[in-house]
Amino acid sequence: MTLLKHIDICNHWVPGDYSPWYIGNTRQGWLKHDFSETLLQYPELFVSHGEGLQLAPALDTFESRTSTVQGLLTELARQEKIPALRNEPFAVRQQWDAPALMTLDRGAAGIFGIRGYGVHMNGFVRRGNELLLWVGRRAEDKLSAPGKLDHIVAGGQPYGLSLQENLIKEAEEEADISRELAGKAIPCGMLSYRCEREDGLRDDHIFCFDLELPESFVPRNIDGEVAGFELWSAEDVLENLRETEDFKYNVALVLLHFMIRHGVLSPDETGYTELVQGLSRIPAEPV
Numbered sequence: 542m543t544l545l546k547h548i549d550i551c552n553h554w555v556p557g558d559y560s561p562w563y564i565g566n567t568r569q570g571w572l573k574h575d576f577s578e579t580l581l582q583y584p585e586l587f588v589s590h591g592e593g594l595q596l597a598p599a600l601d602t603f604e605s606r607t608s609t610v611q612g613l614l615t616e617l618a619r620q621e622k623i624p625a626l627r628n629e630p631f632a633v634r635q636q637w638d639a640p641a642l643m644t645l646d647r648g649a650a651g652i653f654g655i656r657g658y659g660v661h662m663n664g665f666v667r668r669g670n671e672l673l674l675w676v677g678r679r680a681e682d683k684l685s686a687p688g689k690l691d692h693i694v695a696g697g698q699p700y701g702l703s704l705q706e707n708l709i710k711e712a713e714e715e716a717d718i719s720r721e722l723a724g725k726a727i728p729c730g731m732l733s734y735r736c737e738r739e740d741g742l743r744d745d746h747i748f749c750f751d752l753e754l755p756e757s758f759v760p761r762n763i764d765g766e767v768a769g770f771e772l773w774s775a776e777d778v779l780e781n782l783r784e785t786e787d788f789k790y791n792v793a794l795v796l797l798h799f800m801i802r803h804g805v806l807s808p809d810e811t812g813y814t815e816l817v818q819g820l821s822r823i824p825a826e827p828v
Contacts, residue, residue: 627684715763729798
């Protein structure tokens with residue numbers, strides 16, 4: 542496979558299979574048509590709006606939207622009409638710096654197709670002229686991408702935490718990285734994609750961080766979500782990306798971003814321009 546395959550995987554969806562849903566007149570996500578029909582059975586919550594649905598205008602505050610929709614989600618999850626809830630609130634907003642209009646349980650984020658945010662950190666080591674990366678393997682009981690290869694630290698962005706707070710929390714839980722050390726991580730850009738996955742439509746913005754680690758540091762998982770860590774050369778990571786889909790789908794994008802920024806991938810690489818453009822692709826909208 543070519544490296545461009547990872548771009549394609551993270552940007553594959555069929556717009557005609559979805560309807561937009563709105564708060565007021567602003568689109569907040571995408572719904573599969575059959576789920577739209579389910580939501581229309583609750584007219585006190587959702588009403589028809591153009592080609593899609595609108596959250597009932599009477600729900601006009603953050604609190605009323607959040608609590609009322611949460612009640613519906615709890616009932617639908619009880620009936621096994623939607624995936625199990627995860628008791629982790631995600632903000633509903635189209636831009637990172639915009640006020641949240643409500644929160645939605647992370648377990649329902651995909652079926653509502655809301656804009657999701659996350660933090661991914663490359664943990665790297667310099668050994669002379671050699672560049673190495675810590676690679677984690679996700680636990681087999683993870684709900685998403687069990688057993689896949691991963692970063693040293695990554696996580697979705699819950700409501701109520703800053704990016705820095707979330708990164709430090711995830712670093713401690715996933716790799717036993719101290720607050721002081723995690724605080725040295727350098728923000729290095731953002732990636733976006735929209736793709737259909739087993740848990741629904743992922744319309745994500747990922748904030749990328751680099752953390753140079755001392756050779757003496759060895760990560761240790763605390764929360765049970767990582768089966769183990771290995772230190773790979775950057776060239777071996779790149780070769781794996783060329784030949785396999787072993788890395789979790791969005792992790793592959795962040796790693797390609799790292800390879801470009803650190804010169805492991807050069808402009809002489811076939812498809813280099815398409816890779817750079819693909820990593821900053823604006824997700825396609827229905828016409």
